[in-house]
Amino acid sequence: MLSPEEARAQVRRRLEARWHRLLTKAEPWSPQVPLGSSGLRGRTLAAQWPQVHAWALRWVDAERALPPGVRLVRREDVRVHGTVQPLPALLEVADLDAAAALAGEEWPARLRAAQARLALLRAQLPALRDRPCEPADLASLLRALERRDDLHVARLLRAAHWLTLHPTSGISARQVPVEGLGTKWLELHAGDLRRLLGREELGLVHTRPRRVHLTYLDPGHRAAGRRRHDVVTEGDVETLAYRPRVVVVCENRENAQGFAPVPGGVAVEGDGNGPGLLADLAWVREARPLWYWGDLDARGFEILHGYRAAGLPARSLLMDLATFERWQHLGVSHDERGAEIRPRTARDLPLLETPERGLYRGLCSPDWNRPRRLEQEYVQVAEAAALVLSSLDALEQ
Numbered sequence: 188m189l190s191p192e193e194a195r196a197q198v199r200r201r202l203e204a205r206w207h208r209l210l211t212k213a214e215p216w217s218p219q220v221p222l223g224s225s226g227l228r229g230r231t232l233a234a235q236w237p238q239v240h241a242w243a244l245r246w247v248d249a250e251r252a253l254p255p256g257v258r259l260v261r262r263e264d265v266r267v268h269g270t271v272q273p274l275p276a277l278l279e280v281a282d283l284d285a286a287a288a289l290a291g292e293e294w295p296a297r298l299r300a301a302q303a304r305l306a307l308l309r310a311q312l313p314a315l316r317d318r319p320c321e322p323a324d325l326a327s328l329l330r331a332l333e334r335r336d337d338l339h340v341a342r343l344l345r346a347a348h349w350l351t352l353h354p355t356s357g358i359s360a361r362q363v364p365v366e367g368l369g370t371k372w373l374e375l376h377a378g379d380l381r382r383l384l385g386r387e388e389l390g391l392v393h394t395r396p397r398r399v400h401l402t403y404l405d406p407g408h409r410a411a412g413r414r415r416h417d418v419v420t421e422g423d424v425e426t427l428a429y430r431p432r433v434v435v436v437c438e439n440r441e442n443a444q445g446f447a448p449v450p451g452g453v454a455v456e457g458d459g460n461g462p463g464l465l466a467d468l469a470w471v472r473e474a475r476p477l478w479y480w481g482d483l484d485a486r487g488f489e490i491l492h493g494y495r496a497a498g499l500p501a502r503s504l505l506m507d508l509a510t511f512e513r514w515q516h517l518g519v520s521h522d523e524r525g526a527e528i529r530p531r532t533a534r535d536l537p538l539l540e541t542p543e544r545g546l547y548r549g550l551c552s553p554d555w556n557r558p559r560r561l562e563q564e565y566v567q568v569a570e571a572a573a574l575v576l577s578s579l580d581a582l583e584q
Contacts, residue, residue: 188223188242191249194278199290200553202283202298203530207330209283210301213322216286220278222246224262239274246275253278256285304340305329315347316385328382330532335379342367343376347383354390363391396421397464402444403428404435404452416444421464427453434474435504435575436465438481438490439563447572450579457481461493472499476578480504480571483511483518484560485531488539488547495538504574505566508546511557517565518558528559 189197197220208214224239232239250259257280261273280286287294308328312320320328332340342365349365350356356363360377361370373380380389399419408428409415419425432451437443438459446454455465457479465471479494479501481487487506494501511518520528530553539547549555 188239189220190242191245194220194222195289195291198278198280198286199292199294202286202290202294203553204532206283206298206301207326207333208323208532210298210305211322211326211329213326216282218280218282220280222275222277224274224276240272243272243274254285254288256281257289301329301333304332307340311344311347312383315344315351315383318385320385324385327532331379331382334526339376342372343379343383346373346380350380350384350389350391356390357392359393359395360389360391396423399464399468400440400443400456402446402454404433404446404449404454405429406448406450409448419464419468421467425468425470427470431470431474433476433478433575433579434471435478435480435571436494436501437563438487442480442563442568442571445568447569447576449572449575452575457490459490461490462497462499465494466497466499475500475582476575477501478504478575479506480563481506482560482563483546483550484528484562485533485547485550487563488536488543488550489534491543492536492538503540503543505571506546507542510566511546511561514561514565515557518561520559522560530555 202209205214209216246259253259257278259275260277260279262276263271263273266272278289280289283298287298305325308320308325312325332343335343346363346365346368349363360373363373365373377389381387398421400416401419402416403409403414413428417427419427429451431453433449433453435443435446435449435452435454436457437446437454438457440456443454443456446452455471471477477500479491480503481490483506491501491503491506522528531551533548533551536544536547550559
């Protein structure tokens with residue numbers, strides 16, 4: 188049976204996980220919060236009556252403090268020791284405003300801010316998009332922008348309007364002439380702009396070629412005293428020291444540069460966004476195996492899915508529940524700026540394997556009671572190298 192505090196906590200969890208979808212009508216609001224008394228009848232109820240009665244009295248006190256729009260509904264069919272005893276059955280929470288009032292803490296102000304942001308987006312989006320913004324898409328946008336302040340959103344909208352008016356400008360992100368942006372601002376927040384405009388591309392040119400930094404892992408190559416590190420530049424002639432048999436993509440630079448020797452191997456430094464230039468390199472596409480080793484957080488699994496969606500046969504390296512449990516004492520629930528890593532709506536990632544998808548959804552869930560991020564740096568490189576080498580032995584057998 189839910190106590191008043193537990194019922195309030197359940198409403199908070201529901202809001203945390205789904206407020207953006209409920210606010211945009213991407214899914215309907217469910218007004219009922221069952222309190223857990225539906226199965227109490229007859230002898231079972233009589234045997235537990237002292238505890239049940241104390242629980243019901245707590246709800247009598249709590250009922251007086253319920254906010255407008257929240258109503259306690261009782262069962263009227265309960266008889267104990269020959270008398271009718273109305274029992275709390277459920278809370279009826281009329282709408283999101285009532286839910287925020289019941290949840291308390293920051294929720295009333297947070298919901299008001301989200302409602303104002305939603306009204307602004309609905310007013311602006313018709314002029315920015317070629318197609319209507321579906322409720323689910325609008326919900327995703329609203330959640331993505333929640334942590335952004337009003338000044339940031341105002342800049343986004345100014346940039347989005349300029350890009351809408353100049354779809355093929357022929358200039359780079361640093362050259363977009365929008366007041367108040369700064370030359371690097373648009374590059375840093377291109378993801379927010381793509382989400383706002385509903386586009387995969389912003390119509391800007393890349394004046395700087397993409398690059399891939401790599402470390403040679405082959406022990407024979409190293410023993411010969413040849414160069415250990417290299418770079419591949421988009422559009423340039425490729426002059427790798429050897430055609431790699433094994434490719435390990437490491438999101439952490441130190442792990443890539445310090446990876447143990449692997450016959451025929453190279454370690455590539457990821458950029459934290461996805462495959463990028465790697466998807467266009469034949470020696471990456473042909474590598475067997477191709478490993479991806481990223482942070483154990485929601486973003487890490489989304490990047491892994493992005494590699495597979497780009498057609499790369501990427502296998503995850505040490506991105507499993509066993510690794511997480513072994514090193515979770517070094518995990519964090521705050522980002523590098525000290526902001527809390529909040530629950531998020533899990534995306535549909537069909538290319539993840541079942542265990543990967545289960546861990547990803549757990550990391551996204553409001554019910555996850557562990558650190559939300561285990562950074563790759565804390566997992567020993569020797570452990571990763573041992574797995575890579577053992578996979579090579581298996582392939583040769």
